[in-house]
Amino acid sequence: MTGLVLTAREAGGPPIDLTGVLPERLADGGVAALPVIRGRERVRLDELFELRDGGPSGTLILRPNGAVLDNVGAGMAAGEIVVEGHCGDNAGAGMRGGALLIEGDCGAFAAAEMAGGRLRVAGAAGDFLGAPLAGSPRGMRGGSVFVGRAGDRAGERMRRGLIAVQGDVGGWCGARMIAGSIVVGGEAGAGLGSAMRRGSILLARDPAEPTPGFADGGEHELLFLELMRRDLMAAGAWPMEFPPAGIRARRLIGDRTVGGLGELLVLSYT
Amino acid sequence: MRINGVTIDDTFAEAFPMKGTRLVVTADTPHWVQAAAVTMTGFATSVIACGCEAAVERLLEPEETPDGRPGAAVLLFAISRDELAKQVARRVGQCVMTSHSSACYAGQHEGKPIPLGDGLRYFGDGWQIAKRIGGRRYWRIPVMDSEFLCEATTAVTEGVGGGNFFILGADREASRTAAEAAVVAIRAVPGAILPFPGGVVRSGSKIGGKYKGMIASTNTAYCPTLRGAVPSLLPDGVDSVLELVIDGMTPEAVRAAMRAGIGAVVSMGSAAGVVAVTAGNYGGKLGRHQFHLHEVMA
Numbered sequence: 211m212t213g214l215v216l217t218a219r220e221a222g223g224p225p226i227d228l229t230g231v232l233p234e235r236l237a238d239g240g241v242a243a244l245p246v247i248r249g250r251e252r253v254r255l256d257e258l259f260e261l262r263d264g265g266p267s268g269t270l271i272l273r274p275n276g277a278v279l280d281n282v283g284a285g286m287a288a289g290e291i292v293v294e295g296h297c298g299d300n301a302g303a304g305m306r307g308g309a310l311l312i313e314g315d316c317g318a319f320a321a322a323e324m325a326g327g328r329l330r331v332a333g334a335a336g337d338f339l340g341a342p343l344a345g346s347p348r349g350m351r352g353g354s355v356f357v358g359r360a361g362d363r364a365g366e367r368m369r370r371g372l373i374a375v376q377g378d379v380g381g382w383c384g385a386r387m388i389a390g391s392i393v394v395g396g397e398a399g400a401g402l403g404s405a406m407r408r409g410s411i412l413l414a415r416d417p418a419e420p421t422p423g424f425a426d427g428g429e430h431e432l433l434f435l436e437l438m439r440r441d442l443m444a445a446g447a448w449p450m451e452f453p454p455a456g457i458r459a460r461r462l463i464g465d466r467t468v469g470g471l472g473e474l475l476v477l478s479y480t
Numbered sequence: 481m482r483i484n485g486v487t488i489d490d491t492f493a494e495a496f497p498m499k500g501t502r503l504v505v506t507a508d509t510p511h512w513v514q515a516a517a518v519t520m521t522g523f524a525t526s527v528i529a530c531g532c533e534a535a536v537e538r539l540l541e542p543e544e545t546p547d548g549r550p551g552a553a554v555l556l557f558a559i560s561r562d563e564l565a566k567q568v569a570r571r572v573g574q575c576v577m578t579s580h581s582s583a584c585y586a587g588q589h590e591g592k593p594i595p596l597g598d599g600l601r602y603f604g605d606g607w608q609i610a611k612r613i614g615g616r617r618y619w620r621i622p623v624m625d626s627e628f629l630c631e632a633t634t635a636v637t638e639g640v641g642g643g644n645f646f647i648l649g650a651d652r653e654a655s656r657t658a659a660e661a662a663v664v665a666i667r668a669v670p671g672a673i674l675p676f677p678g679g680v681v682r683s684g685s686k687i688g689g690k691y692k693g694m695i696a697s698t699n700t701a702y703c704p705t706l707r708g709a710v711p712s713l714l715p716d717g718v719d720s721v722l723e724l725v726i727d728g729m730t731p732e733a734v735r736a737a738m739r740a741g742i743g744a745v746v747s748m749g750s751a752a753g754v755v756a757v758t759a760g761n762y763g764g765k766l767g768r769h770q771f772h773l774h775e776v777m778a
Binding site for chain 1: 546547548583606607608610611613614618620626627629669
């Protein structure tokens with residue numbers, strides 16, 4: 211048994227909502243007739259995509275061909291989706307398991323309220339990466355996210371899990387964070403960790419605009435960083451060169467303006 | 481059965497199911513690994529009075545540990561999961577967390593979990609931090625030399641306690657030399673430990689005694705100084721007996737350890753003053769596991 215390759219028939223046009231088009235549905239049969247929404251109309255999947263067998267079993271390969279695909283992998287629990295191009299909004303939102311690999315960029319709310327699984331975005335993710343969906347009190351609550359760059363409010367209200375950004379993130383990264391880990395390899399914008407309660411934000415560089423409300427706890431050797439380094443290096447996501455010696459971190463504790471016990475860890479090597 | 485002039489009695493070691501776990505202790509230097517591991521496995525020779533039986537399984541190279549530092553694998557066994565959890569919490573809390581630069585990880589992940597850092601985290605007084613890394617959960621507990629890093633849980637396995645054999649020697653030197661060789665051989669077997677001092681027991685016991693409340697008392701049948709006064713099981717020419725008690729993560733580990741130990745003893749032969757090897761049992765009525773010496777050495 212092989213996977214399935216979906217190639218968009220037309221470039222452009224209204225966004226296509228792929229909610230429910232998931233690897234776990236491949237075994238059911240009848241994939242071609244799955245309903246999808248384009249703009250304001252509900253149509254069959256095979257009206258918008260050319261379907262053919264291909265790829266490993268349990269894998270869904272999407273070729274957007276310039277079409278805007280929203281909700282790719284939203285709520286997926288198993289299997290793998292590979293997007294050979296860019297994605298629209300809500301990629302991997304509410305994911306509970308499996309793997310979603312986006313070879314290009316993706317829009318806002320990627321991994322929003324994600325609970326498990328792994329999302330990897332080779333390019334840039336939009337705003338609200340791993341954040342709550344509108345009206346929800348909590349963002350990401352599990353799983354791992356690896357992206358090249360991210361927009362504003364990455365990890366906002368994050369409860370659990372890992373977000374590793376290889377390059378820059380926008381403003382308010384980790385704002386109102388509840389727990390979990392965020393790793394930033396590049397520059398972080400203003401409002402970093404603002405109003406965070408707990409959780410860790412690891413930074414390869416000093417924050418350009420330090421957030422008020424963080425107490426400087428000095429520089430330390432923290433053993434858990436070695437475990438994180440090993441784990442992230444295995445995933446190709448450790449934001450620094452391979453260390454010649456042990457890892458140290460300057461620990462900023464906050465946000466004390468809200469009684470927070472979170473930490474910004476500015477990494478360095480001994 | 482005779483091997484190299486040493487008689488192997490046609491008997492068996494009777495052993496019991498126990499709950500076991502493996503912990504990995506690391507520190508900045510081998511010295512501090514030893515300090516933590518030896519302390520946490522102290523006073524852990526017998527469940528009769530110590531609560532658990534424990535020993536260092538083997539020392540670990542930095543490449544073998546989760547944090548790339550020197551380490552030790554430690555095995556602990558107790559009669560129940562609850563008792564094991566209690567002993568793990570006490571020993572890690574008092575002996576590992578207190579030791580300079582230490583960290584403690586689960587050495588196995590298959591089996592029902594018991595708290596490790598989950599119980600110790602409260603020492604952090606609210607400043608402890610949970611961290612999930614690579615699918616595993618850890619606690620970072622602030623301590624005076626940095627942080628104590630401890631995995632949240634460890635897994636419990638169905639182990640075996642009380643594998644044993646006796647070395648019957650012509651004199652103390654003969655039985656000691658043979659026992660020391662057996663200890664070296666057994667310590668190379670993965671998944672097995674020798675919880676008694678130096679790996680050897682000289683005060684083997686029988687069940688009960690003449691005094692009320694005694695769970696166990698000296699094994700009179702193997703005490704050379706009582707020969708003639710009690711029904712003795714000592715052959716002529718035997719003046720010193722030492723016992724090796726083995727706990728293992730699996731029956732196979734206990735069997736392999738017994739084979740390695742007895743093999744080392746008999747390789748010294750009767751010329752070294754080793755007369756016989758036998759084993760302790762209760763007639764097969766109490767323990768679920770029986771390790772027949774002839775089968776072990778076949």
